Amino acid sequence: MAKTQLNVRVDEATAETAKNRASQRGISVNRYIEELVRADQGENGRTFVEAAADFMKQYEAVFAEEFGHEREGRRLNVLSDDDASNGGSASGRTLA
Template identity: 80%
Template sequence: MPKTQLNVRVDEATARAARERALARGMSVNRYIEELVRQDAGEAGRTFVDSAADFMKQYEAVFAEEFGPEAPERTRP
């Protein structure tokens, strides 16, 4: 996949931490930042799916009553 250059400005402490953490993981700072962004993007998606699953579990009986096979027929306006 082609790469796009992205320039960001951070304070020296943040830059130092990024370099140290990348070095500790045996990767470049660029790769380290890429991984962080991918993880963050994935977390948001997982959080949404988990929340939706919890919601459906919590209201499963309500949905079954309203939309299940035993639900009364509804006429649309």
């Protein structure tokens, strides 16, 4: 992966903290900052998924009314690769 250089200005205390934390982990300050950004990105993704799930729970009745109650709570049987090769009997797992 190509690297891009960023120049960041922080106060002395923040710079010292970054250096100390990186040193404690045995990694460079550059690597430490990369890991912080990746962790933040992952947290944002989790936050989005949780918010979407909460939204769906909150408005489940509205969706059911709009798109029909026959779809409400519907589950799909899922075949694993093993199930498919053994004649296609479902393993009992379902997806909501």
